[in-house]
Amino acid sequence: MEAANLCAIIAHVDRVSIGKRLAEARDAAGMTQDSVARAVGLERTAIVLLEKGDRNLKVPELVQIAQVLGRPLSYFVETPVPAAVSRRSAPSLAHASTRVLDIEIDQFALDVRALVRLGLLSGAERDARARVPRSHRAAEDAATSFRRRLGLDSQSPVLNLGRVCETAGLYTFAAALGESGPDGACIEVADDSGTVGAAVINGDAGSGRRRMTLAHELGHWLFGDAYDHGASRDSERMISSFAVHFLAPRAGVQKVWSENSNSPIRDRALAVGVEFQLSWSATVGQLMNLALISHAQHDDLKLREPRAGDYLRLGLSWVEELEAPYLSPGFMAACLTGYTEEKLTEARVLGLLRGRLDASQLPQIEARSLEDLRQAFMGHGG
Known part of the structure; x- marks a missing residue:
C-alpha cells in the first residue's frame, strides 16, 4: 500500500477501528503510549486520543507509527477478515491465544486475501460434508484417507509439510511467538474470488512441535470445525489424533519399530521420532496409541526427554522445518x-x-x- 493513497482510505475508515488496532499493535510490541509518542514526536495525549478514536489521524503520523510498531499500513486501514473478527470475539477458544497471535493471524489473513483478490492465489475445494471425527478410529481413518488423496503411501513420513498443506488450500506463516508462546491458529479467508485457509504457527517452538501444530491446524481446516456445531468438547483431542496419525501412520511406525527391535526401547522411540519428525511427547504418545509400549513405559519415557547428543549417538539427525519466519x-x-x-x-x-x-x-x-x-x-x- 502506497502512502500517497492513504488520505482517501483513512477518510473512509472508522477512527475507532484504527484506534483499536493502534492500541493492539502497541501492546503486542510491548510499548507504552509514552514510548510511542516519543518515537514519533507527538505528545502522549495525542496517542491516547488516537487510540480512543477521538482525534483525526494524519498520513505522516500513521506511516511513522506503523514503522515504530513494526506493522504494515494495511493492518491499520484495511477491513479485517470476518473469520479473524469472529475468532477474537469467541467467548472461548479451543487453543491458547495471545494478542500477538491474534495480530499475526489478522495480518496474514489480510495478506492472503489480497493475493486471492489479485488472482495470485486460487480458491480451494473442500469437502463440505467433512466433520470433526468422533473417535480415534475415525480420526485415523480420516488421516489415512487424506494421505491417500495426496498420493502418500501408508508408511512414508510427510516431507515439506508447508507445501503439503498448500495442496489443501491452507497457507502458513511461522511467526516468532517465543518458545513458550501459543502454538498457532488458522482461519478461513473467504472472498468472491475464492476461499483459502491462513494458518499462523509458533516458529520459535521445537521442530517437532511446529509440525504437530501445523498438522493440527490442517485438521481444523479440512474438517471446517468452526462451522460444525455438533462437534463435542473433545474435538481438539480428535483433531490432534488426526494430526499424529497423518504425520506418523500406523504401518510406518510399526515398520521403524520392528527394524530397531534389537535396540533398547528408548533408542527405538528415538528412531521413530526422527523418521517422522515428531516431538518427543508426540512420539511416545503415538507408540502408546499403537500399543507398542505400555502406559508405564510411556510415563517413564516421557520423563526422559532426549538431548541432541542422544540422537547423534545413534547417527540420527533432524531436518529443521517451519522455523520463523517461514512462509509457504x-x-x-x-x-x-x-x-x-x-x-x-x-x-x-x-x-x-x-x-x-x-x-x-x-x-x-x-x-x-x-x-x-x-x-x-x-x-x-x-
Missing part, C-alpha cells in the same frame, strides 16, 4: 509473481515476504516494449 512456498511464489507482473510494488512485496528477501534479491522485472504497452492499452480498452 506457494505464498512466496504468488508474492513474487505479483511483483514481476507489476501488480505489487517493491515495498508491498517486501512487506508481504516478512524479511525473507531484501530488495537486492527480488527478481529483475523485464522492461516492457512499446508493443507490450500497446497491447495492454488495447486490452483495457476492450
Whole structure:
C-alpha cells in the first residue's frame, strides 16, 4: 500500500477501528503510549486520543507509527477478515491465544486475501460434508484417507509439510511467538474470488512441535470445525489424533519399530521420532496409541526427554522445518509473481515476504516494449 493513497482510505475508515488496532499493535510490541509518542514526536495525549478514536489521524503520523510498531499500513486501514473478527470475539477458544497471535493471524489473513483478490492465489475445494471425527478410529481413518488423496503411501513420513498443506488450500506463516508462546491458529479467508485457509504457527517452538501444530491446524481446516456445531468438547483431542496419525501412520511406525527391535526401547522411540519428525511427547504418545509400549513405559519415557547428543549417538539427525519466519512456498511464489507482473510494488512485496528477501534479491522485472504497452492499452480498452 502506497502512502500517497492513504488520505482517501483513512477518510473512509472508522477512527475507532484504527484506534483499536493502534492500541493492539502497541501492546503486542510491548510499548507504552509514552514510548510511542516519543518515537514519533507527538505528545502522549495525542496517542491516547488516537487510540480512543477521538482525534483525526494524519498520513505522516500513521506511516511513522506503523514503522515504530513494526506493522504494515494495511493492518491499520484495511477491513479485517470476518473469520479473524469472529475468532477474537469467541467467548472461548479451543487453543491458547495471545494478542500477538491474534495480530499475526489478522495480518496474514489480510495478506492472503489480497493475493486471492489479485488472482495470485486460487480458491480451494473442500469437502463440505467433512466433520470433526468422533473417535480415534475415525480420526485415523480420516488421516489415512487424506494421505491417500495426496498420493502418500501408508508408511512414508510427510516431507515439506508447508507445501503439503498448500495442496489443501491452507497457507502458513511461522511467526516468532517465543518458545513458550501459543502454538498457532488458522482461519478461513473467504472472498468472491475464492476461499483459502491462513494458518499462523509458533516458529520459535521445537521442530517437532511446529509440525504437530501445523498438522493440527490442517485438521481444523479440512474438517471446517468452526462451522460444525455438533462437534463435542473433545474435538481438539480428535483433531490432534488426526494430526499424529497423518504425520506418523500406523504401518510406518510399526515398520521403524520392528527394524530397531534389537535396540533398547528408548533408542527405538528415538528412531521413530526422527523418521517422522515428531516431538518427543508426540512420539511416545503415538507408540502408546499403537500399543507398542505400555502406559508405564510411556510415563517413564516421557520423563526422559532426549538431548541432541542422544540422537547423534545413534547417527540420527533432524531436518529443521517451519522455523520463523517461514512462509509457504506457494505464498512466496504468488508474492513474487505479483511483483514481476507489476501488480505489487517493491515495498508491498517486501512487506508481504516478512524479511525473507531484501530488495537486492527480488527478481529483475523485464522492461516492457512499446508493443507490450500497446497491447495492454488495447486490452483495457476492450
